[in-house]
Amino acid sequence: MTEIADRNGYAVQTHDLWRIYKTGAQEIPALRGVNLAIRPGRFVAVKGRSGSGKTTLLNCLGGLDHPTSGSVYIFGRDISRMSDQELTRWRREEVGFVFQSFGLLPTLSAYENVELLLRIAGVPGRERRKRTMYCLELVGLARWAHHRPFELSGGQQQRVGIARALANNPRLILADEPTGELDSTTAREILKLFQTIVREEHVTLIMVSHDILVDEYADEVLQLSDGKIVASQ
Ligand code: ADP
Ligand code: MG
Numbered sequence: 001m002t003e004i005a006d007r008n009g010y011a012v013q014t015h016d017l018w019r020i021y022k023t024g025a026q027e028i029p030a031l032r033g034v035n036l037a038i039r040p041g042r043f044v045a046v047k048g049r050s051g052s053g054k055t056t057l058l059n060c061l062g063g064l065d066h067p068t069s070g071s072v073y074i075f076g077r078d079i080s081r082m083s084d085q086e087l088t089r090w091r092r093e094e095v096g097f098v099f100q101s102f103g104l105l106p107t108l109s110a111y112e113n114v115e116l117l118l119r120i121a122g123v124p125g126r127e128r129r130k131r132t133m134y135c136l137e138l139v140g141l142a143r144w145a146h147h148r149p150f151e152l153s154g155g156q157q158q159r160v161g162i163a164r165a166l167a168n169n170p171r172l173i174l175a176d177e178p179t180g181e182l183d184s185t186t187a188r189e190i191l192k193l194f195q196t197i198v199r200e201e202h203v204t205l206i207m208v209s210h211d212i213l214v215d216e217y218a219d220e221v222l223q224l225s226d227g228k229i230v231a232s233q
Helices: 002-008 054-061 084-094 110-120 125-138 154-166 184-201
Strands: 012-023 026-038 043-047 069-074 095-098 172-176 204-209 220-225 228-232
Touching: 012 054, 026 054, 026 220, 026 228, 043 054, 043 184, 054 069, 054 172, 054 204, 084 095, 095 154, 110 125, 110 154, 125 154, 154 172, 154 184, 184 204
Parallel strands: 043 204, 043 220, 095 172, 172 204
Antiparallel strands: 012 026, 012 069, 220 228
């Protein structure tokens, strides 16, 4: 299957993607036929108001949620057909997640937060230490490696979050409103860092946001409205 992908050359492709939440008798269509085709090595922003389906889309792309119908191909593999067990393994190898409120474990240092998933994945000590320090250096936090989250600013905490997302050397990074809790100066620094990472680490980044600033930094901006892509620029 990977070979098909490589021939098509897309990092992310969705075909008529629907996600309908069923709560009691109510049906909420959060995604209504989303078609995406994103090339590797791009920084793509998906913008849209609150409730437009951004988080649902990202969760479907990262295998954290199952679409109601349609398909999701990531580097040519149809993840919508994978079992939960396959998805867990696939995520560990292929995807990094960045969250709005950073998602760091408060009792662990920056270093330990970045290293944790590598430990769980059974990466040997030496390689783990090397990769952890590389990722912390990449986000400019090597000097802060042994500080815990509460000793760091919001921007620094998000840098740790980004280093952690990179730790497993993923081809795809999914970021859900990563600048949502940051002031605009810090938000710009984070967006610039994302740009650098996309260029230098050859990852594909999909970031959802309603921040106007992203237009200046992303290669491509898609607009999501009521679960549909309504414009791209
Ligand atoms: P956004 O991230 O753009 O704010 P979401 O993807 O979180 O949008 O939500 C899209 C729509 O789906 C909203 O109407 C929201 O209320 C609904 N929704 C999201 N998650 C659930 C859920 N777990 N159960 C029911 N409805 C949900
Ligand atoms: Mg959201």
